[in-house]
Amino acid sequence: MDGNGRWAKKRFMPRFFGHKQGVDALVRTVQACADRGIEYLTVFAFSSENWKRPSDEVSGLMGLVLVAVSKYLTKLAKEGVRIRIVGDRSAVSDKVREAWGQAERATEHNRRITLSVAFNYGGRWDVVQATRCALADGVQPEQLDEARLGRYMAMSYAPDPDLFIRTGGEVRISNFLLWQVAYSELYFTACLWPDFGDAELDAALADFRARERRFGGVKLEPAPQVVSA
Numbered sequence: 001m002d003g004n005g006r007w008a009k010k011r012f013m014p015r016f017f018g019h020k021q022g023v024d025a026l027v028r029t030v031q032a033c034a035d036r037g038i039e040y041l042t043v044f045a046f047s048s049e050n051w052k053r054p055s056d057e058v059s060g061l062m063g064l065v066l067v068a069v070s071k072y073l074t075k076l077a078k079e080g081v082r083i084r085i086v087g088d089r090s091a092v093s094d095k096v097r098e099a100w101g102q103a104e105r106a107t108e109h110n111r112r113i114t115l116s117v118a119f120n121y122g123g124r125w126d127v128v129q130a131t132r133c134a135l136a137d138g139v140q141p142e143q144l145d146e147a148r149l150g151r152y153m154a155m156s157y158a159p160d161p162d163l164f165i166r167t168g169g170e171v172r173i174s175n176f177l178l179w180q181v182a183y184s185e186l187y188f189t190a191c192l193w194p195d196f197g198d199a200e201l202d203a204a205l206a207d208f209r210a211r212e213r214r215f216g217g218v219k220l221e222p223a224p225q226v227v228s229a
């Protein structure tokens with residue numbers, strides 16, 4: 001969800017204003033995905049590296065979590081959205097942890113769409129935490145394979161993403177779901193996140209549909225139909 005700061009700057013507004021609009025874009029996008037039958041949407045809301053931002057921006061983003069949960073939780077819950085938070089919760093304040101817990105508990109039985117919010121998340125952190133948990137469980141080196149480690153990854157409850165969208169014009173992954181995007185189709189758009197909506201989502205989905213996915217294999221031509229007269 002990149003581009004909030006630039007979106008605000010273009011309007012001579014503080015960066016926080018862009019993040020606030022970013023929350024509205026997120027709620028719109030959840031609805032648009034649910035309407036299109038997409039069952040999993042995962043968004044990068046705060047990375048392990050975002051702590052390097054000025055302290056007023058960090059505290060603004062933390063405050064926005066509380067505002068967003070109180071403003072939108074009831075609506076999202078009614079729409080059948082299950083909310084899951086992925087990331088290291090140990091470093092966030094009790095208030096933020098509690099708001100996330102409330103959002104998860106209130107929506108845990110919903111299944112129309114699962115919205116995973118990556119918060120204080122990093123792809124490398126995820127690989128390390130999964131390995132640590134496997135070791136703590138007594139998994140032996142020779143027992144460790146991709147499937148076994150995958151069960152300890154933060155998003156083990158969800159399938160790997162088919163489509164990875166980055167807004168804001170940068171063309172990199174920036175430590176998002178490193179393990180999970182191994183075979184995702186990547187889509188980059190210059191659209192700034194607060195402007196993201198139905199039209200941008202449909203453009204990304206159309207692009208995705210035109211891709212040929214081989215997962216490291218080769219495209220097999222369909223076997224010829226044999227017609228006997």
Ligand code: FPP
Nearest residue numbers: 001002003004005006022023045064065068
């Ligand atoms: C990147 O844009 C955006 C972020 C670091 C924050 C994204 C957060 C939101 C959309 C709010 C979500 C909040 C909740 C509660 C889920 P940027 O600031 O790097 O923009 P720039 O590249 O234009 O400077």
